Amino acid sequence: MYAQMVKTGVDHIQSKEEMSPEERAFQERVDADIKIEPKEWMPEAYRKTLIRQISQHAHSEIIGMQPEGNWITRAPTLERKAILLAKVQDEAGHGLYLYCAAETLGVSRDELLEQLNNGKAKYSSIFNYPTLTWADIGAIGWLVDGAAIMNQVPLQRCSYGPYSRAMIRICKEESFHQRQGYDALTKLAQGTPEQKQMAQDALNRWWWPSLMMFGPSDAESVHSAQSMRWKIKINSNDELRQKFVDQTVPQAEYLGLTVPDPDLKWNAERGHYDFGEINWDEFYQVIAGNGPCNRQRLRTRVKAYEEGQWVRDAADAYAAKKAARAKAKAA
């Protein structure tokens, strides 16, 4: 759920009777779990929603390179440095697959990057938080990638073929990332008192933003219902959040760390953990651009893009010259 609160542009869910014959045929294919491929007919709202969702996911991967990249040059051992660099590199790769998946819907990578750079497109709220210590790198792998996997595993079955296939590749790598993060944090939790303190502090700071990643409750949302009907969203935000809490609390206990929620307790009747109220004011502020790092993240991205323009221009110019020479030679 590197994509949060994706709008569908619809105001109600159409009944079968309201649908055109094409729309009905499309919905029947989706209902029968037949994948939709790029050249096939699809409702305009489906196409637009997918572009929003996939590009938001892609942007999150790209912006997500920054908080972790922040520690590449300071990783504590050669092995940790290699693992972290490979992980951030994977995120660039995920961004690429996802931009490619979005391109099959008729929008170019440049257009999408333009939307990111001018602040029109959103990316996940989580990447607007800073990585202050090495433990944050472990916490991101464990919690942030863990939360992302919760959402992305079901999306492997989503209705749009290219998105589903991108998710299958991405999930394999994400689960590796999560294990690495947990492993790095285990080392700290079992380390010196200072290291353990560092790990606890990271959990304190990343826990709530991780729960916010799933987005506000969408039980009543028409967009969410429509996305589920189209099978580009499989579970509700609350379902996924609960699943994440249930999975993560025992892992924290195993590490000997305390989840920073006084209301957290096992509810035997529900068979789930109950947990405290999320600060949605903070979430909406971060989404609106007022998180600790929003401006910094965007500025860094724009700078890289602008400073790279002459390089991309040179590559294009060289390729054109080369092609012209080959043509002249052949003539």
Place this chain on the structure above:
Amino acid sequence: MAGQDALFEYLLRLGDNALILGHRLSEWCGHSPALEEDLALSNVALDLIGQTQLWLNLAGEVEGKGRNADKLAYLRDARDFRNVLLVEQPNGDFAVTMARQFYFDAWHYLLLRELTGSTDSRIAEIAAKALKEVTYHLERSQEWVLRLGDGTEESHRRMQEAIDDLWVYTGELFDADAVDAAIIRDGLGPDPASLRDLWLGLVRATAEEATLSLPQPGWAQKGGKQGLHSEHLGYILADLQFLQRAYPNATW
């Protein structure tokens, strides 16, 4: 110079070159001109970090004082680093990074090719593995020199400037000292001077195709191999070694 001491020094040079250049390249991750370059630069950096581990672990073994690659990378001060000055130069713009890479790759490739024939099988094995990776590094940096040199007016200007600015650091690559003399004597590695003409040929041919001109051979900045560095290295180490220095004896 005694064989073991020279070998230790020599292995530090190989390992430190890879370590410092890998570090510099890793600084690009997330900031490069295109996603494809984030991937490619990271690949090269990862290869170099892997080579660092092999060379520095072997250095520690030869030294016999219980230091492994991490101890050598994270717990020496600048004066004990043995990399050439070229690799510690700041990234600058993409042209500077690629010029630095091309100068280094061309030399690295020629050196490793010779080291695959080292009388020390441990050196020959590492060199053979590294050579495969560096062959690809050289192909890539060569291509970028061509693209930027023969791309647009702006890219040409920037590439020419980078080629000129870094030239002064290339002389060190071919400079032999007592360590090299002992290495040559024991058949462990080549005479650095013997690589110069091959390197110059390779670099000149690429520069010409890229419509760039090479500076005249002249004064060379050197000292890195003996531990006399530029101001830049201290900042690299401040980043690299921060956690190991701030939390002594912790494991990560």
